Amino acid sequence: MSSILTNSSAMVALQTLKNINSNLAKTQSEISTGKQISSAKDNSAVWAISKVMEADVNGFTAISDSLSLGESTLAVARQASETVTDLLTQMKGKIVAAQEENVDRGKLQTDITALRDQISSVVGAAQFNGLNMVSGTDDVNILSSLDRSADGTVTAANITVARQDLGTAQGTFGSGSSLAANGTASAAAVANTANTAIVTVGNTWAADDTATLTVAGVEVSFTAAGAAVADIGDGLAGMINGLGLEGITATGNSDGTLTVSSTRGFEDVDIAVGEATAGDGDVLITTLNGTGSLTATSGSIDERAENVAFSTSASVNEGDSYKVTVGTSSYDYIAGKGETMEDVARGLKIAIDSAGDSDITTRVVQDTDTGQWSLKVDNDGASAAFAVSGNADGVASGGLFGLDSIDVTTDVGATSGLDNIETMINVAIDAAADFGSAAGRVETQNSFIGKLTDSLKAGIGSLVDADMEAASARLQALQVQQQLGTQALSIANQAPQNILALFR
Numbered sequence: 296m297s298s299i300l301t302n303s304s305a306m307v308a309l310q311t312l313k314n315i316n317s318n319l320a321k322t323q324s325e326i327s328t329g330k331q332i333s334s335a336k337d338n339s340a341v342w343a344i345s346k347v348m349e350a351d352v353n354g355f356t357a358i359s360d361s362l363s364l365g366e367s368t369l370a371v372a373r374q375a376s377e378t379v380t381d382l383l384t385q386m387k388g389k390i391v392a393a394q395e396e397n398v399d400r401g402k403l404q405t406d407i408t409a410l411r412d413q414i415s416s417v418v419g420a421a422q423f424n425g426l427n428m429v430s431g432t433d434d435v436n437i438l439s440s441l442d443r444s445a446d447g448t449v450t451a452a453n454i455t456v457a458r459q460d461l462g463t464a465q466g467t468f469g470s471g472s473s474l475a476a477n478g479t480a481s482a483a484a485v486a487n488t489a490n491t492a493i494v495t496v497g498n499t500w501a502a503d504d505t506a507t508l509t510v511a512g513v514e515v516s517f518t519a520a521g522a523a524v525a526d527i528g529d530g531l532a533g534m535i536n537g538l539g540l541e542g543i544t545a546t547g548n549s550d551g552t553l554t555v556s557s558t559r560g561f562e563d564v565d566i567a568v569g570e571a572t573a574g575d576g577d578v579l580i581t582t583l584n585g586t587g588s589l590t591a592t593s594g595s596i597d598e599r600a601e602n603v604a605f606s607t608s609a610s611v612n613e614g615d616s617y618k619v620t621v622g623t624s625s626y627d628y629i630a631g632k633g634e635t636m637e638d639v640a641r642g643l644k645i646a647i648d649s650a651g652d653s654d655i656t657t658r659v660v661q662d663t664d665t666g667q668w669s670l671k672v673d674n675d676g677a678s679a680a681f682a683v684s685g686n687a688d689g690v691a692s693g694g695l696f697g698l699d700s701i702d703v704t705t706d707v708g709a710t711s712g713l714d715n716i717e718t719m720i721n722v723a724i725d726a727a728a729d730f731g732s733a734a735g736r737v738e739t740q741n742s743f744i745g746k747l748t749d750s751l752k753a754g755i756g757s758l759v760d761a762d763m764e765a766a767s768a769r770l771q772a773l774q775v776q777q778q779l780g781t782q783a784l785s786i787a788n789q790a791p792q793n794i795l796a797l798f799r
């Protein structure tokens with residue numbers, strides 16, 4: 296049946312042509328925009344994923360800028376630390392030269408002062424965009440990543456870089472909880488009195504019997520002339536004194552004993568006795584003024600110095616403040632971040648040495664068996680009170696604390712300066728090494744972020760970018776389909792015209 300009201304063929308042809316035109320418009324959009332999915336209506340799920348990834352790409356681009364800024368800041372800090380290390384090394388050369396008395400120490404001190412001022416200048420200028428990594432103790436966080444969890448939560452990750460304070464500030468003693476238990480003084484006073492060993496010469500000595508005495512590794516021998524034991528003690532004493540051993544003297548006593556005395560501040564003195572012949576006489580060490588080991592024939596005279604022994608278990612926190620009192624003077628050191636009891640001991644040593652007291656000398660030592668660090672203090676003057684105390688919550692001393700006080704114009708200053716400059720050089724070396732390590736990590740992270748950003752961009756492209764080869768082929772096919780659809784619609788629209796022939 297034919298109808299002039301309903302043309303089914305034309306409706307089918309029209310719908311087909313509409314679909315072709317729609318597909319053609321979509322293909323043309325892909326070609327013009329380069330995207331297969333350019334809006335949420337194209338594919339809402341994929342479009343949403345791509346937008347999240349695009350947001351991450353923008354974030355990582357900003358992170359890359361942050362890492363580049365961090366690299367530059369650390370490069371300045373590392374260069375400053377290395378420069379300070381070189382200047383301190385030059386200063387050490389001047390201090391070594393000052394150990395010789397036959398030099399112009401005044402001119403050497405002038406050079407040391409100039410180097411010290413240059414170090415202060417370097418530390419003050421070592422900033423990038425207002426951030427100085429060699430001043431202060433607060434950590435610096437460099438934004439390094441955005442971490443997205445499975446539930447969509449995003450958190451920022453940081454690379455934390457510790458500042459390395461190369462300042463010379465004294466610090467501020469804390470008023471917090473007591474830390475007195477972390478340090479123990481070996482005595483209530485430090486004095487200049489000698490420690491001694493008593494050697495007893497007893498029984499009967501025949502002529503030509505020989506007694507030997509070894510002091511600080513040097514052996515002396517005395518041959519008896521007869522039975523008077525006092526002669527033995529006097530003879531050994533004279534021979535020991537004739538050796539000229541530093542800090543060691545001997546005295547023969549009328550009761551047949553021999554007193555060996557040592558004023559060596561930081562060295563135990565080994566002592567041993569013997570007999571070269573098997574007579575009836577005896578030579579025995581009967582008393583030590585100290586805590587050295589003792590047998591009948593050997594022992595050791597303790598060093599004269601007293602010490603502050605620091606805890607092997609207590610931790611050291613930033614601001615922990617320790618004070619050593621010698622006589623009426625007190626010497627403070629306030630620990631910085633990441634320091635140990637070794638740093639506390641060395642800081643207190645520098646504080647004491649900086650006072651320039653010619654009677655007081657110091658050493659820092661570690662017990663090889665227990666690992667315990669101790670500060671030793673020797674006094675060549677009048678007896679002085681000796682104590683240690685501590686409190687938390689202070690303001691840390693600078694890493695080069697004591698640099699301003701190095702003075703090689705005196706023997707004591709030259710000696711202590713040589714020891715203390717080593718501590719400061721190690722501080723500067725550690726700072727440069729830490730900055731170098733952190734810079735390497737930041738550089739590696741920046742490189743990774745760049746590669747990650749490229750991967751994310753590639754992933755977004757694979758989701759939303761159009762396949763241009765396929766789109767080109769599809770465009771050609773759809774253009775042909777459009778022409779055919781138009782022709783088919785034209786033919787379908789001519790069908791009602793055929794009905795007119797029935798009425799002619």
